[in-house]
Amino acid sequence: MKVAIVGAGAVGCLLAARLTRTPAGVTLIARARAAEAISHDGITMVTPLGRVSRVPVRVTDDALSAGTQDAVFLCVKAHALGGALDTLSSLMGPETAVVPMINGIPWWYPLGQPEPLESYRLKAVDPDGTLWRSIPSDRLVGAVTWVSVEADGVGRIRHVDDQRFVFGDPLGRRTAAVESVVELFGLAGFQARGSLDIRADIWTRLWGSLAFNPLSALTGATPGALCVDPGTRAVARTLMAEARAVAERLGITFTADIEARIAAAAGVGDFRTSMLQDMEAGKRLEVEAIVRSVAELGALVGVPTPTVETVAALVDMKARHRGSGTAGMAA
Incomplete structure (x- = not known):
């Protein structure tokens, strides 16, 4: 082969x-x-x-x-x-x-x-x-x-x-x-x-990526820290709930609940997410595939995703103004 x-x-x-x-x-x-x-x-x-x-x-x-x-x-x-x-x-x-x-x-x-x-x-x-x-x-x-x-x-x-x-x-x-x-x-x-049913597996994985990749890029914290802090844990939970509503409207059935998925992310500890690594390296972030795609699908099937859209806007802004505060998003 x-x-x-x-x-x-x-x-x-x-x-x-x-x-x-x-x-x-x-x-x-x-x-x-x-x-x-x-x-x-x-x-x-x-x-x-x-x-x-x-x-x-x-x-x-x-x-x-x-x-x-x-x-x-x-x-x-x-x-x-x-x-x-x-x-x-x-x-x-x-x-x-x-x-x-x-x-x-x-x-x-x-x-x-x-x-x-x-x-x-x-x-x-x-x-x-x-x-x-x-x-x-x-x-x-x-x-x-x-x-x-x-x-x-x-x-x-x-x-x-x-x-x-x-x-x-x-x-x-x-x-x-x-x-x-x-x-x-x-x-x-x-x-x-x-x-x-590879789409169900995609959503199960995306649950964590959607929550902890952008939050880590915004805060500089690892999933372990984000899961422990009550404020960021609550934001992660809301992001995951909005994604679940979109996925379920598309026919996806989840076999785990949100708290179990957050616990799994917490178990990774001090791992720096790919989006945090890219933020620190000045690279383009995967906001479109991980975050904006969920909002787009939500709009298609009539499921509101206000927190997803807010977090996407915040991450985009941070990426545009990282470093000197005036640098554009790197390719």
Whole structure:
């Protein structure tokens, strides 16, 4: 099995380091500077138990040189997917599976859903429909990532907590592509499973991301601290309640309650969320996929989301005025 991982961020490096130890032929596709550093030094990974390992990986900045792949894992932020399309096209063959490892609501969410979703295109995550037109829907494998990992420089990561991944066909079918990906991740030592309702898994994961990513970016606090403080815990609870109302209107049934989900987030402790990491690094935040997509879906189905919209506006403002107080949002 030939596998390409597009993106050398924290999740991309984690997958490259772990999947390289399987029988699959793994290639990490990275920007030139990162590819050079990783080619020379490999990926340095600190495990949840504190062990440090250095893993040599095959890496290139030339996707064409990697050739046609059996599966491509898109490990870039949702707002960067459009910029990865040329790379993806260089890796695609007639049966290549495409696995977007993104946070939040994916652009393909309306696929095969009843109205009003079926004919709808999510403007928050695919404003001009480029992703919908460019990535064949029959190649998609939906993915939900339950892993806490931090970048510590180019090719250096700290795997903080959890190793769970969920994969599923967007149309709810049992497919060979999903089974192959689940098997591959199992061989890498991850806890991976297939799902016949990947959208329900997306909402369960999004519950925590929606609450704690923007609140951490606004306050600089970790989920552990946000869950302990009565004020921020209450805001998180309200955000999750609004999201639950939207999801339920779309036919999603939650198997856990809000307090249990908050308790799970508290258990992560001092982990810096991806949005907090991006805020501190001056990078663009995933507000559209994680926060604004929920408000957009709420408007579509007639469910008010005032707290979600307020938090999105506050995070946008903070991102625009971070640092010197006048700097714009970084790309």
